[in-house]
């Protein structure tokens with residue numbers, strides 16, 4: 001099986017609980033754990049993969065084809081579109097810290113969201129390059145719906161945030177997903193090597209993505225969504241850590257925090273917040 005990532009033996013053993021734990025595993029369990037570990041390295045949304053799944057292509061790197069990736073699905077423990085909060089590293093989930101009674105957006109950043117380092121880096125770039133508050137907020141929120149579900153995360157993310165942010169922000173979150181497949185040289189956006197690894201080198205976006213691109217391209221808010229993708233490109237450095245502090249004022253001005261707490265209000269997306277707050281609930 002070829003994932004295009006290198007496995008750091010030391011990190012892999014540590015992820016399984018150390019050398020003694022590995023020694024106690026039978027051969028099959030070890031092989032399964034390795035496969036899980038490699039898959040997670042590849043798909044790690046925060047850019048923390050040690051093997052550099054988000055790095056630019058190496059000279060001579062061979063990207064998988066769509067068919068090769070599809071063939072791997074027969075050996076996966078879960079679908080590739082599953083949300084991060086529902087899967088564990090190396091095949092195991094951990095105990096989650098409880099949420100406060102009235103959770104805020106910052107609480108979700110601290111206690112539940114995945115992709116945090118990535119979205120903070122992208123919002124930081126938007127801020128450093130003087131983009132508008134709407135674009136900065138869209139960057140800050142653009143991928144955190146992957147906590148809940150990865151497939152079609154732009155649409156899920158837009159729906160999650162629609163009741164609480166300006167329309168332009170949720171629009172940019174929705175359409176960044178489609179625009180990521182289409183270069184815009186003038187805006188400084190090129191097709192990312194990451195997508196050749198994740199989707200296959202011969203991947204063609206499905207009709208709903210093509211239609212969304214055509215629609216967004218001629219929309220007055222095109223640049224809002226496009227700038228999310230531009231900042232996205234530069235936001236996968238595992239060695240850069242950005243705090244949420246520079247964005248607290250923008251959140252205060254632009255995000256309508258419900259007084260009951262996210263998930264406890266009656267908004268159309270309250271159940272999505274609850275699903276992230278309580279992902280161990282069996283029904």
Ligand SMILES: [Fe+2]
Pocket residue numbers: 142143153176177
């Ligand atoms: Fe995204």
Ligand SMILES: [Fe+2]
Pocket residue numbers: 118142143232
């Ligand atoms: Fe992103």
